Amino acid sequence: MTTQVPYRPIPVDQSDVRYAHGPDSVVQPGVPAGETVEFHWTDSTTYPGTTRKFWAHVPASYDPAEPAALMVFQDGRLYLDPDGEVRGGIVLDNLIHRGDIPVMIGLFVDPGVYDDVADAQRRKNRNVEYDAFDDRYVGFLLSEIIPQVMERYSVTEDPDRWGICGGSSGGNCAFTAAWLRPDRFRRVIGFLSSFVQMPQGNPYPDLIPKTARKPLRIFLQAGHRDLGWNKPEWNWLANNLRVAAALAEAGYDFRLVLGDGGHSPNHGGVLLPDALRWLWRA
Incomplete structure (x- = not known):
């Protein structure tokens, strides 16, 4: 089957590009809103001294008798904000209502902060949690956060129905979580992933070809004018392209969407409905 894509002119000046949201990112008449529980x-115990909020977005069609799929989003407040760029709850409501994706609970998790630290930058534990190349953060999700949701709601144990999403450092965090624990997470979305910020450098271009293929389905988005796009080092664009190339050569079920603009959640947010449809296709 051939899909006809409408013609769209590309912007000549890429310095300030903004993508318009589609109808799946807007509240639609007749679509019941899910319940968001804070x-x-x-x-x-994994990150002692930190506090955080997280939210479970439960679709209106959720039935406790039918275990739901699970989709975890890093930077939860940002990704859930109905007036923001991503609008995760609205997107889930629209796609689930139409049957484009299975009934799933969206779990939106904020990074930890140290409330007793005065310095604004040192209060944040985000980069410690998201940029590390180890299983500490995914273990934190599995042992501390997800069990609280599963105590309250019926969630499937099938790893093929567990996904994880993030942008910037949250994007490489999502990739690492699934890479290290494919027994739990097998569907991944990474928007403008900050692979370059991982403490020992980006391991994936070398690691992916040397490792037996894992049962992952991966959606990546990168930007032509992401941070350091024309620099020999600390180049967000180049590192995303290297990861995508390694996935392609290793035969992964993956998709890369390359857009214009800089290090902004706008393009990834606009793509979220299509990314979810692609990720959860049969």
Whole structure:
């Protein structure tokens, strides 16, 4: 089957590009809104001293008798904000209502902060959690956060129905979570992933070809004018392209969408409905 794509002129000047949201990112008449439940976590053993909020977005069609799929989003507040660029809850409501994706609970998790630290930058634990190349963060999700949701809601144990999404450092975090724990997460979305910020450098271009293919389905988005786009080092664009090339050569089920603009959640947010449809296709 051939898909006809409408003609769209590309911008000549890429310095300030903004993508318009589609109808799946806007509240639609007749689509029932899901319920968003807020949690506050102050007792972490993985990241002692941190506090954070997280939210479970439960679709209107959720039925406790039918275990739901699970989709985890990093930077939860940003990705859930109905007036923001991503609008995760609205997108899930629209796609689930139409049957484009299975009934799933969206879990939106904020990074930890140290409330007793005065310095604004040192308060944030985001880069420690998201940029590390180890299983500490995914273990945190599996042992501390997800169990609280599963106590309250019926969620499938099938790893083929668990996904994880993030942007910037949250994007490489999502990739690492699935890479290290494909027994739990097998569907991945990474928007403008900050592979370049990983403490020992980006391991994936070398690691992917040397490792037996994992049962992952991966959607990546990169930007022509992402950070350091024309620099020999600390180049966000180049590192995303290298990861995509390694996935292609290793035969992964993956998709790369390359857009214009800089390090902004706009393009990834606009793509989220299509990314979810592609990720959860049969």
